[in-house]
Amino acid sequence: MGRRSVLLPPAGFAGVAHGLDNVAPRAFVEGVLAQLTILAPGLLGGSVAKAARHYDLARRIVLWSRRPENRVRLRTQSWCDEVRDTPEEAVQGAGLIVLAAPVDRIITLAQAIGPHLAPGTLVTDVGSVKAEITRLGHAAMPPGVHFVGAHPMAGSEKTGWENASASLFERRTCFVTPRRETDAGAVEAVVRFWHELGAEVTTLDPDTHDEIVAHISHLPQVVATNLCHLLAQKSHTWRNYAGGGLRDTTRIGAGDPTMWVEILKQNREEVLRALRQFEDELHTFQAALTNRDFTEIRSRLERGKAYRDGFRP
Ligand SMILES: NC(=O)c1ccc[n+]([C@@H]2O[C@H](COP(=O)([O-])OP(=O)(O)OC[C@H]3O[C@@H](n4cnc5c(N)ncnc54)[C@H](OP(=O)(O)O)[C@@H]3O)[C@@H](O)[C@H]2O)c1
Numbered sequence: 001m002g003r004r005s006v007l008l009p010p011a012g013f014a015g016v017a018h019g020l021d022n023v024a025p026r027a028f029v030e031g032v033l034a035q036l037t038i039l040a041p042g043l044l045g046g047s048v049a050k051a052a053r054h055y056d057l058a059r060r061i062v063l064w065s066r067r068p069e070n071r072v073r074l075r076t077q078s079w080c081d082e083v084r085d086t087p088e089e090a091v092q093g094a095g096l097i098v099l100a101a102p103v104d105r106i107i108t109l110a111q112a113i114g115p116h117l118a119p120g121t122l123v124t125d126v127g128s129v130k131a132e133i134t135r136l137g138h139a140a141m142p143p144g145v146h147f148v149g150a151h152p153m154a155g156s157e158k159t160g161w162e163n164a165s166a167s168l169f170e171r172r173t174c175f176v177t178p179r180r181e182t183d184a185g186a187v188e189a190v191v192r193f194w195h196e197l198g199a200e201v202t203t204l205d206p207d208t209h210d211e212i213v214a215h216i217s218h219l220p221q222v223v224a225t226n227l228c229h230l231l232a233q234k235s236h237t238w239r240n241y242a243g244g245g246l247r248d249t250t251r252i253g254a255g256d257p258t259m260w261v262e263i264l265k266q267n268r269e270e271v272l273r274a275l276r277q278f279e280d281e282l283h284t285f286q287a288a289l290t291n292r293d294f295t296e297i298r299s300r301l302e303r304g305k306a307y308r309d310g311f312r313p
Contacts, residue, residue, distance in 0.1 A: 045100025
């Protein structure tokens with residue numbers, strides 16, 4: 001375990017430089033987060049807790065998980081200090097709260113804890129869609145409590161805190177998605193939190209976020225799922241012949257269906273827009289193949305390769 005840096009409150013949080021004396025007066029003690037609470041620690045929330053412990057970002061890490069047997073097991077983990085039986089109990093005394101449930105449950109959790117939060121508390125989340133969560137999350141907070149949405153572009157097809165890792169966010173993008181009405185000091189503190197967990201933070205509005213992830217995350221999921229769906233209708237023996245190409249292309253097809261239904265519900269319009277564009281691409285490719293237009297096909301293969309080769313390591 002090593003402390004990389006102390007989670008110092010930004011200037012606005014001192015309540016001095018920007019006159020924001022209603023913002024998080026008790027979130028930090030001597031520059032360190034006094035209590036970090038994570039609700040619904042699975043792969044993402046467990047990784048937040050492990051990274052926060054690894055980098056020593058909070059004096060106390062408190063969790064709540066819905067299943068009693070899970071709470072019993074979590075109490076044996078060194079990366080948390082307390083596990084409470086209800087969300088309302090877990091948020092008592094927290095300066096910063098991370099909501100790490102499936103996207104629909106993030107909203108109901110925000111609504112459940114809102115009335116129990118003291119002025120100055122910060123709330124962030126990890127949900128993969130941002131417009132609805134930030135709108136309803138903001139509305140669920142009492143005066144002086146700040147909901148600042150976030151979406152770390154890190155994870156996997158695996159689930160559960162057993163697969164969580166302190167290094168999950170290392171050098172991965174984390175979107176922080178304030179709304180126009182979100183307090184600037186609160187945004188600064190949440191950006192800093194994700195940065196301290198190892199992420200490279202990009203701040204943008206929730207609608208733009210949803211448009212981008214519809215293309216770079218949700219469309220790939222739909223493509224992988226439907227490729228698997230098509231192949232599942234072929235002989236089962238074909239699967240056994242799969243090489244690296246099919247494994248790479250379909251890895252995310254193994255993601256949790258329940259989680260993905262909720263993501264697609266919340267980002268339906270943007271995913272439909274992205275799908276229509278993808279359909280156009282497939283039709284053009286199909287026409288080129290039908291017409292033996294291998295110049296067009298080669299040029300698409302080259303442009304596709306150039307795009308893929310341009311990914312950062
Ligand atoms: N996986 C990714 O690649 C990825 C990447 C970025 C963001 N996200 C976002 O991260 C969030 C969590 O995903 P994850 O991958 O961490 O999933 P996960 O490992 O399945 O964790 C989800 C957590 O939410 C809890 N939960 C499920 N249904 C609940 C309910 N009805 N009420 C209360 N708690 C409930 C689960 O508890 P149980 O253990 O009892 O089921 C678990 O603790 C989602 O919003 C997702 O959009 C995921």
